[in-house]
Amino acid sequence: MRTRFDSELETLYVNMIKMGALSEDALNSLQTVLAGNDKTKLADIVDLSHQIDRMERDIESLCLRLLLRRQPVARDLRTISSAMKMVGDIERIGDNAADISEIIPFISSADKPAAIGLDAMVADVSDMVSEAIDAFVRSDIKKAEAVISKDDIVDAAFNKAKEAITEMIRSGSKEATEAPDLLMIAKYLERMGDHAASLARWVLNAADPNSDWINNPPQVD
Numbered sequence: 001m002r003t004r005f006d007s008e009l010e011t012l013y014v015n016m017i018k019m020g021a022l023s024e025d026a027l028n029s030l031q032t033v034l035a036g037n038d039k040t041k042l043a044d045i046v047d048l049s050h051q052i053d054r055m056e057r058d059i060e061s062l063c064l065r066l067l068l069r070r071q072p073v074a075r076d077l078r079t080i081s082s083a084m085k086m087v088g089d090i091e092r093i094g095d096n097a098a099d100i101s102e103i104i105p106f107i108s109s110a111d112k113p114a115a116i117g118l119d120a121m122v123a124d125v126s127d128m129v130s131e132a133i134d135a136f137v138r139s140d141i142k143k144a145e146a147v148i149s150k151d152d153i154v155d156a157a158f159n160k161a162k163e164a165i166t167e168m169i170r171s172g173s174k175e176a177t178e179a180p181d182l183l184m185i186a187k188y189l190e191r192m193g194d195h196a197a198s199l200a201r202w203v204l205n206a207a208d209p210n211s212d213w214i215n216n217p218p219q220v221d
Contacts, residue, residue: 020133036110052094082206128196147200154193
């Protein structure tokens with residue numbers, strides 16, 4: 001009985017890694033686009049978002065089977081319940097990437113997103129997602145805590161981008177008409193950082209028996 005449970009739990013870990021990899025692919029494509037290099041990748045981002053949606057449903061179904069058929073307790077229960085919450089955050093990151101891909105065509109200045117640091121924000125979020133998934137699989141509390149701390153870097157980058165966009169409007173630049181779209185992209189990226197930090201908090205819920213993330217769940221502003 002335990003052997004079968006362990007096998008299904010391993011499948012859960014593998015699927016979480018695959019879903020995380022899909023989100024990283026979407027983020028890497030988004031970074032390339034925001035760096036002004038290749039807008040042909042916009043369609044890839046949308047396709048990857050759909051794949052992430054399908055993975056979310058598959059993982060949720062697996063988690064429900066584990067809960068209903070195996071009736072896990074203690075750490076196993078925390079792991080499965082955390083995985084169910086984590087796939088929701090990964091799905092939202094994929095959705096946000098797709099949302100940004102729909103805004104980018106309205107920005108005529110190919111170099112402007114990179115000039116205000118939006119491509120760097122994507123890179124930081126991608127690193128956070130990768131490290132959070134790795135922390136989950138390895139039950140690595142320190143790595144999860146480091147991911148949570150890295151959200152401050154994304155927040156600081158958002159504030160810096162917001163200041164640059166505000167100055168663009170104040171100066172009457174011809175690019176000021178694109179300011180709302182740039183600000184929307186920056187805000188989506190800031191929220192993606194929040195979701196990535198939320199992933200790490202659910203890792204703590206799974207790995208740390210003294211945590212209380214069930215009664216005090218992560219909040220995404």
